[in-house]
Amino acid sequence: MNMVKFNPQMLILGRESRQLTQSELAKKLGVTQGKLSKMESGLLPATTEDLLNISSVLSYPVEFFGQSQQVYGLGVSEFYHRKRQSVTKKCMGKIYAQTNIRRIHLTKLFEGLEFDECKIFRRDLDEYDEKVEKxxxxxxxxxxxxxxxxxxxxxxxxNAGGIIVHCNFDTRLLDALSRWFPDLPPLFFINQELPGDRMRFTLAHELGHLIMHRTTNPDMEKQADRFAAxxxxxxxxxxxxLNDLSLSKLVSLKELWKVSMGAILKRAEDLKKITKRQAKYLWMQMSKSGFRTQEPFDFIVPIEEPSYLRDIIETxxxxxxxxxxxxxxxxxxxxxxxxxYYPITLPNSKNKNHLSLI
Structure with missing residues (x-):
């Protein structure tokens, strides 16, 4: 059989994006798991017949599997993520696969564009004596x-150069992924199911990771939360x-600051604007009202729609x-x-100042 251009990593990526295990895909292909395993590990070249079969089952063009771009795994921001530990391996594989595919797309799309200098800068925690707030x-x-x-x-x-993508993660156990890949602006993949207030805090949290964390440390999640706050x-x-806090005042502050009532209450605690006793009472009131599970008036913090990706497709x-x-x-x-992946029916763009044709 003729051998064709084939990247084993793209086969794994395609399989995981469809949320299939190796044995499940082998069964659909009508081959042994051993053969599929050897193809994925690069020990067995894929023939034209193999790729046509794989293309049909995974619903990707044959050319998809010949792409040479690097596939990335776990990022720094996910290493100590508590909720990530609860996501199934199959679901996590799908999320990583889909974000990798988006990143590969953006690499190709940016080949024909140039973008403004990024104004998001990395900061070494050690140089600032681990003063996250600074x-x-x-x-x-x-x-x-x-x-x-x-x-x-x-x-x-x-506006500072980051690209934000709202994604369907098919789970509420993961809020976001963020990565700074070579030759691309910083990327933020945000769970589209989040309410507006939590989406903003999550975005600020991920921004903190990208700015502060090049390597992992056990305190990085708390540091990112402190940064976001x-x-x-x-x-x-x-x-x-933060004076004279009550549940009704927390609702008003939620609308003004566009963060959750819980985040504001935690901020008041951390800044010692309320006593431990007052904080305990308000948390109990939040729990009694069901607000710690589902806060009221989510509509007062609207979902902020990203436009950078839309502008790229419009261009x-x-x-x-x-x-x-x-x-x-x-x-x-x-x-x-x-x-x-993309908004194809596009409204007229108001401005695309961060993009220009090469």
Whole structure:
């Protein structure tokens, strides 16, 4: 049989993106698991017949499996993520596969574009004596944010050069993944099922990881939470608002600061604006009202829709003349799957200042 261009890592990626185990895919292909295992490990070349079969079963074009881009695994921000430990291996594999596919797409898409210099800068915790709050304050300056509540965090991060993607993770046990890949802007993959307040805190948390954490440490989740709290609710700005807290006041502050009631209450505790006894009482009231499970008035913190990715697709479709069929062929996915990844029916863009054609 003729041998064709084949990357075993792309076979694994395709299989995991369809949430199939090796044995499940082997059964669908009508081959032994041993043969599939050897193909995935690179010990057995794939023939044209093999790839046509794999392409049909996994519903990817044959060319998908010949791509040479590197496939990435676990990132720093996920290493100590408590909730990640509860996600099934199969579900986690699907999430990593789909984010890898998106990253490969973006690498290809950016070959035809240039983007503004990123204004998100890494900061070494040791250089700041592990003063997380100081790094958060500097990050606000880097992003040219005014004092007080951040009106649109998604827009602020995208204006600074980050790319935010809302994803269907098929689980509520994972809020987000973030990575800074070579030759790409920082990427934030956010669970689209999150309410607006939690989405903002999650985004700030992931920003903290990208800025502070190049390597893992056992305290990194707490550090990222501290970063998010100071970034979204700077202590000098929010202190005056934390007097005489009650459930009704927490709702008002939620609308103003666009973070959860729980995050505001925790901030008041950390800044010692309430006593331990007051905090305990308010947490009990939150629990009694069911607010620790599902906060009320989620609609007062709207979902912030990202636009950078939409602008990229608009540039290709409107300025470079790519049809949906052209885009799907360019990205090595079937056309019917394109809307899963990208907004194909596009409104007129207001501005695309961060993008230009090469």
């Amino acid at each position: 790094i958060a304050q500097i990050a606000r300056l880097d992003l040219a944010l005014p004092r007080g509540p951040i009106q649109n965090l998604t827009q602020a991060i995208e 100071e970034f979204l609710m700077p202590k000098d700005d929010i202190r005056p608002y 290709y479709s409107q300025e470079m003349g790519y049809s949906p069929s052209d885009l799907s062929k360019f990205l090595f996915i079937h056309e019917e799957e394109l809307p899963f």
